[in-house]
Amino acid sequence: MKNRYLFFFLLLFIGSCSVYNYKSTYHPPSILFDETDLSRNSEAWDFYLHDGYGRSHKVDSISIDSSSINTILEAPVPIDLPEILRPSEDARKKEVHVFVKKLNLDTNTPVEFEAIDIEKVIMYSNPKSQVEPQVENQRTPESIEKNESKASVKVALIVVGAIVFGGMLIGLAFRALIRNACYIATMAYGSYDAPEVLVLRRFRDEKLSKTFLGRVFIANYYAFSPLLVKFVRKTGIAEKFIRKKLDGFVNRLKVKNNW
Secondary structure (H helix, E strand, C coil): CHHHHHHHHHHHHHHHCCCCCCECEEECHHHHCCCCHHHHCHHHCEEEEECCCCCEEEEEEEEECCCEEEEEEEEECCCCCCCECCHHHHHHHHEEEEEECCCCCCCCCEEEEEHHHEEEEEECCCHHHCCCCCCHHHCCHHHHHHHHHHHHHHHHHHHHHHHHHHHHHHHHHHHHHHHCCCHHHHHHHCCCCCHHHHHHHHHHHHCHHHCHHHHHHHHHHHHHHHHHHHHHHHHCCCHHHHHHHHHHHHHHHHHHHCC
């Protein structure tokens, strides 16, 4: 039982590394004018401006320099700002909500805002963590070698992680194999030491455990067979039916392997 809990905990841990999480974050006005992906690649973001009355305007076009924003605003549109985006709202992660102090904003005409006109900025992604500017003529042999080295380290870590995780799974399977009995066969024949059960355990130890697919089968067998046993006993399904099927399989094992 502990083995299965550990297995599911590992799956949960791995899944948690890629949890969907786009929270609303507050930034000072300077975030718009710093050297980030916002100023370098403003067309890739969805800008909204909010006036002093709380009305929201989607930006038709925008230009950002080191000290001001020049833009054209569309007519006001209602928009909510949740604390965190749902997975179905993934497309909104590029939204930039700029709150200005002016009460009325002109639409369909060019307007300009400086840092002093802006109260705050709300975003769901961090522009500082976006892709760095890619200028090919600045790529030196040293930077190329450094990037290749980082890529090699990442690949090595992934391979090592896969090997370690796979080894843990196989280890869990063999621990279950050693510590648990042959549930279904024991239920069918009524005894852990029944001759048929001994044949099946011998098949497990001498045949199945020698191959990868066999070890996978063993791991799944010990994970799910206790549940099957409980189901059979609870629903009253005849154990004789299972024993009849096992008898044929056991006889074939005896003949084939001279057991």
